[in-house]
Amino acid sequence: xxxxxxxxxxxxxxxxxxxxxxxxxxxxxxxxxxxxxxxxxxxxxxxxxxxxxxxxxxxxxxxxxxxxxxxxxxxxxxxxxxxxxxxxxxxxxxxxxxxxxxxxxxxxxxxxxxxxxxxxxxxxxxxxxxxxxxxxxxxxxxxxxxxxxxxxxxxxxxxxxxxxxxxxxxxxxxxxxxxxxxxxxxxxxxxxxxxxxxxxxxxxxxxxxxxxxxxxxxxxxxxxxxxxxxxxxxxxxxxxxxxxxxxxxxxxxxxxxxxxxxxxxxxxxxxxxxxxxxxxxxxxxxxxxxxxxxxxxxxxxxxxxxxxxxxxxxxxxxxxxxxxxxxxxxxxx
Numbered sequence: 001x002x003x004x005x006x007x008x009x010x011x012x013x014x015x016x017x018x019x020x021x022x023x024x025x026x027x028x029x030x031x032x033x034x035x036x037x038x039x040x041x042x043x044x045x046x047x048x049x050x051x052x053x054x055x056x057x058x059x060x061x062x063x064x065x066x067x068x069x070x071x072x073x074x075x076x077x078x079x080x081x082x083x084x085x086x087x088x089x090x091x092x093x094x095x096x097x098x099x100x101x102x103x104x105x106x107x108x109x110x111x112x113x114x115x116x117x118x119x120x121x122x123x124x125x126x127x128x129x130x131x132x133x134x135x136x137x138x139x140x141x142x143x144x145x146x147x148x149x150x151x152x153x154x155x156x157x158x159x160x161x162x163x164x165x166x167x168x169x170x171x172x173x174x175x176x177x178x179x180x181x182x183x184x185x186x187x188x189x190x191x192x193x194x195x196x197x198x199x200x201x202x203x204x205x206x207x208x209x210x211x212x213x214x215x216x217x218x219x220x221x222x223x224x225x226x227x228x229x230x231x232x233x234x235x236x237x238x239x240x241x242x243x244x245x246x247x248x249x250x251x252x253x254x255x256x257x258x259x260x261x262x263x264x265x266x267x268x269x270x271x272x273x274x275x276x277x278x279x280x281x282x283x284x285x286x287x288x289x290x291x292x293x294x295x296x297x298x299x300x301x302x303x304x305x306x307x308x309x310x311x312x313x314x315x316x317x318x319x320x321x322x323x324x325x326x327x328x329x330x331x332x333x
Contacts, residue, residue: 024075024076025057025073025074025075025096025104026054026056026072026073026074026075026077027054027055027056027061027071027072027073027083027093027106028052028053028054028055028071028072028074029049029050029051029052029053029054029055029069029070029071030051030070030071030072030082031051031068031069031070032049032050032051032067032068032069032070033067033068034063034064034065034066034067034068034087035048035063035064035067036048036049036061036062036063036064036067036069036085037049037061037062037064038053038055038059038060038061038062039059039060039061039062040058040059040060041060042058046062049061049069055071055091055093056093057093057094057095057096058092058093058094058095059092059093060090060091060092060093060109061085061090061091061093062089062090063085063086063087063088063089063090063111064087064088065087065088066087067087068084068085068086068087069084069085070082070083070084070085071083071084071085073104073117073125075102075104075121075123078121079118079121080104080117080118080121080123080125081115081116081117081118081121081123081125082115082116083113083114083115083116084113084114085111085113086111086112086113086114086197087111088110088111089108089110089111089112089113090108090109090110090111090263090264090267091106091107091108091109091113092106092107092109092259092260092263093105093106094106094107094128094256094259097252097255097305097308097309097312098249098252098312099316102122102123102124103123103124103125103126104123104124104125104126105125105126105128105256106125106126106127106128107127107128107129107256107259107260107263107264108127108128108129108143108144108145108260108264109145109260109263109264109267110145110147110264110267110268110271111144111145111200112142112143112144112145112196112197112200113127113142113143113144114140114141114142115127115136115139115140115141115142115143116139116140117136117137117138117139117140118138119137119138119139119158120138121138122137123137124136124137125137126253126256127143128253128256128257128259128260129143129145129151129179129257129260129264130145130149130151130181130221130257130260130261130264130265131149131151131164131165131179131180131181131183131257131261132151132153132162132163132164132177132179132185132257133162133163133164133253133256133257134153134160134161134162134163135160135161135162135163135253136158136159136160136161137158138158139155139157139158139159139160140155140156140157140158141153141154141155141156141157141158141160141171142154142156142196143196144196144197144199144200145264146199146200146202146203146204146207147200147203147204147206147207147208147214147268147271147272148180148181148203148204148206148207148214148217149180149181149217149218149221149264149265149268150178150179150180150181150199150203151177151178151179152176152177152178152179152194152196152199153171153176153177154176154190154194154195154196155171155172155173155174155175155176156173157173158173159171159172160177162177162179162185163250163253164179164183164185165183165228165254165257166183166185169185169187171187174189174190175187175188175189175190176188176189176190176194178194178199181217181218181221182221207268207272208272208275211272211275211276214268214272215269215272215273215283215286215290216286218265218268218269218290219265219269219286219289219290219293221261221265222261222262222265222266222290222293222294222297223293225258225261225262225297225300225301226296226297226300228254228257228258228304229258229300229301229303229304229307244315244319245315245319248308248311248312248315251308251311252308252312254304255301255304255305255308258297258300258301258304259301262294262297262298262301265290266290266291266293266294269286269287269290270287270290273286273287
């Protein structure tokens with residue numbers, strides 16, 4: 001039995017090495033206090049994180065209570081930024097859709113992170129929660145995703161584009177962007193209540209004041225996820241290349257928000273259910289229904305991913321033909 005466990009650990013570790021060889025983007029643990037785990041949900045495996053560990057595409061990093069992980073974000077060996085992952089936080093490194101290796105995508109499934117991206121790195125970094133995408137280039141900011149399904153983005157320096165299914169806002173320093181589970185948003189001046197830790201504590205308090213209501217609210221939000229996958233597959237046929245690129249980027253970000261919503265809401269539901277073991281019989285119906293929703297949503301997300309990938313590839317082919325034609329015309333002149 002021990003040999004089998006040891007062999008599984010070796011195989012899991014080797015899978016990290018194989019992914020490392022094929023990726024230009026690296027999330028490396030350069031500091032850690034307490035206990036954290038690197039997880040691959042679809043193979044039901046996890047390894048304890050240590051200094052030097054890598055978190056790769058489609059893997060999650062989960063911190064425990066009274067723990068913190070410092071990540072160094074690199075592209076082809078060059079540092080482009082850093083991320084502080086606070087206690088009781090889960091992040092997911094997203095699988096890239098675009099071939100542009102200047103874009104880095106991650107999802108915050110619960111908790112709080114502090115992100116600092118080097119201005120000279122030329123990298124575009126996206127942080128997704130269930131309802132919000134923060135797009136940054138050379139910026140220092142915080143993002144928190146609370147138990148009640150709300151998100152806050154707090155900007156320290158630079159500029160952040162905050163994107164939702166409904167609109168886009170430009171967030172300036174000393175401002176904070178707040179979005180709720182029903183996609184109601186507002187921008188406020190930073191104040192004691194906009195501190196990410198205070199925001200998380202208030203979200204936790206609100207979610208547990210009536211935990212049944214919170215669970216049902218989260219499941220309702222999960223039921224809405226498939227409706228976000230209604231795509232327009234004609235983006236690639238647009239004559240305006242810049243407009244087509246922007247619309248495909250919006251499509252990709254919506255896909256990532258779907259992933260963050262399904263993972264984040266489901267994780268929170270299970271977390272709340274586990275807080276009340278004495279009410280297990282009462283809550284088992286919610287556990288079963290949320291799992292069924294999660295599984296169904298995974299299919300919708302896979303379908304959305306296929307549509308986005310197909311549209312991206314088609315658009316890139318059209319764009320290349322257009323660029324080649326423009327170059328040919330320029331040379332002939």
